[in-house]
Amino acid sequence: MYEKLDKSLINKIKNDEIIPKPLLICSGGTSSRCANDSQWTLDLRKNYRNIIYDKENKFVDIGGGTLMSSILSGLLDYGRTFPIGLSGLTGTGYILTGGISPISRSRGLAIDQIIRLKGYWGNGDAFELNLPTQFSSSEDKLKWKGLLGAAPFLGIVTEIRINSIQNKKLMCWQEDLDPDQLAEIIYEAENWPNSSSFHWVLSDTIRGFIVIELDGKSDSIAIESVNNVLKKNIFSKISIVKGLIDLPQIEVPTFKLERSKRRIHSEVLGVLGPPWRQGSYGLIQTLVKLIKKRPNPHCYIAAQQLGGVTSLQSKGSSSFIHRDAVWKPWITGSWEAGNKNMKDKSIDWIEEVWEELEKYCPGIHLAQMHDHLPWHKREIEAAFGEWLPGLQELKRELDPKGLLPPL
Ligand SMILES: Cc1cc2nc3c(=O)[nH]c(=O)nc-3n(C[C@H](O)[C@H](O)[C@H](O)COP(=O)(O)OP(=O)(O)OC[C@H]3O[C@@H](n4cnc5c(N)ncnc54)[C@H](O)[C@@H]3O)c2cc1C
Incomplete structure (x- = not known):
């Protein structure tokens, strides 16, 4: 379906001529x-x-550079x-690193939908x-287990x-x-x-966001429980959309954003953990204190809920080992491009928030690569746990010269 990777690129990979590494x-x-x-x-x-839908089998072949919005547009006419x-x-990095969706609790993670992968290992061999x-x-x-959730460390995926x-x-x-x-x-x-x-975002204020797949039977349970908590009827603020394709953006509620002349850069760290139960009260108090210490107004803390059917897949079936996770909070540290001092402060703040969140969320969702940051070793250990030595063994075989990010 796709052009193969350029022969001269494959030769360069095979002859270990991509310098410096990793290839991004x-x-x-x-x-x-x-x-x-200075990196390739x-x-x-x-x-x-490209996106090619097979009407009979209801599967889709997509290229490794496809946007998620394009998949939805390509499937809409078929009711899929x-x-x-x-x-x-986001692109296929979303799928290959696990892919937590607002509908994952009933439909699974993005990796749970993968049925074939094509590409090149880090050693240049096609697969x-x-x-x-x-x-x-x-x-x-x-x-297969290595590719589902850890593909960016092993290969270049050209077709899914x-x-x-x-x-x-x-x-x-x-x-x-x-x-x-x-x-x-x-x-x-x-x-x-x-x-x-x-889902929720914590910044100057807190914004809550509920998504409910309309299936007729259990539609109103979440709404009723929120009505009880807020002690008011929230029906007036509800919208119904035709699917994920029209999902409203969850907004970061920030008052103090001044228009910056420079681009805003950021790093994001996602953690994973089991139900918080009564612990949610203490944790939220702690996070409210930490958000007040954030080094600039573009930094925030947010979370999405998973669990449900995502926990039905066995822990050993993929590199996404935290199948018991119910919450995925993420910490975004931001700074103006070129402001090294603010960058350092934001990275330190991410670590400070991580320190607290780790008590509730010991796992890591490695959706973003951080091999350029000091905590990379710690995060891969938390992301892959007992599976890490097996994954490292695979990497030694499939990417022996370390073309792709280190493990
Ligand atoms: C606005 C926004 C919303 C998000 N929401 C969610 C969410 O709801 N759930 C969730 O799970 N994540 C979410 N994420 C995180 C997102 O899934 C990750 O940041 C992901 O890595 C983005 O992939 P990309 O292709 O867009 O980015 P890129 O920067 O292009 O790629 C990220 C990394 O993925 C690897 N990669 C990408 N494509 C390939 C390939 N074809 N072969 C091999 N390696 C590859 C590379 O290592 C690359 O450095 C969100 C991110 C953003 C920016």
Whole structure:
């Protein structure tokens, strides 16, 4: 379906002539590691954006540089969809690193929809792997496990075959909350049906965001529990959209944003953890104190809810090992481009918030690469746990010269 990677590039990879390493890969171009001064970037956005839908089997072949919004547009006419995340702007980095969607609690992670992967290992050899069956070799099963959730460390993925799922309308609600209301809704949300998910952003104020897949049976349970917490009827603030394609953006509620003449750069660290239960009250108080210490107004803390069917896949089936996770908070540290002092402060602040969140969320969702930051070793240990030595062994075999980010 796609042009192969340029022969001269493959030769350079095979002859270990890409210097300095790692080779950066750009798909959606939404992370800090899609390009960097004095490093090579392989930009997949021009030649790897095809989307081909197979009507009979209901699967889609997409190129390694495809945007999530394009998948939804390509599937809309067929009444199908795909569990993209909170933004359509991300590329296949979203899928390959796990992919937590507002509908993951009922439909699974993005990696749970993958049925075939094509590309090149870090050693330059081409690969094509299908969802393993009982007849697959143990070697192929291991490579598949490595690719699902840790592909960026092992290879360049040029084509992904994914299952599409039936599109359903979504009910959405968004409103400002106080810290006690936030903690209480978090507590309640842990018992909501899988069709509902709760997300929130903490900045100058707190914004809560609920997404409910309309399936008729359990539609109103989340709404009723929020009505009880807020002691008012929230129905007037609800919108119904035709699917993820029209999902409103969750806004960062910030008062003090001055228009900066420079670009804002940021790093994001995502953590993963089990239900917080009563612990949500203490944790939110701590996070409110930490947000007041943030080095600049563009920094924020947010979270999305997972759990539900995402926990049904076995821990050993992919490199996304934190299958018991119910919350994924993420910490965004930001600074004006070129402001090294502010950058250092923001990175320190991320670590400070991580220190507190780690007590509730010991895992890491490695959605962004941080091999340029001092905490990379710590984060890969928290991301892959007991599976890390196996993954490192795979990397030694498939990317022996370290073309791709280090593990
Ligand atoms: C606005 C926004 C909303 C988000 N919402 C969610 C969310 O709801 N759920 C969630 O799980 N995550 C979410 N994320 C995180 C996002 O999934 C990760 O940042 C992801 O890495 C972005 O991938 P990309 O292709 O857009 O970025 P890029 O910067 O292009 O790629 C990121 C990294 O992924 C690797 N990579 C990308 N493509 C390939 C490929 N084809 N082969 C091999 N390696 C590759 C590379 O290492 C690259 O450095 C969000 C990010 C943003 C910016």
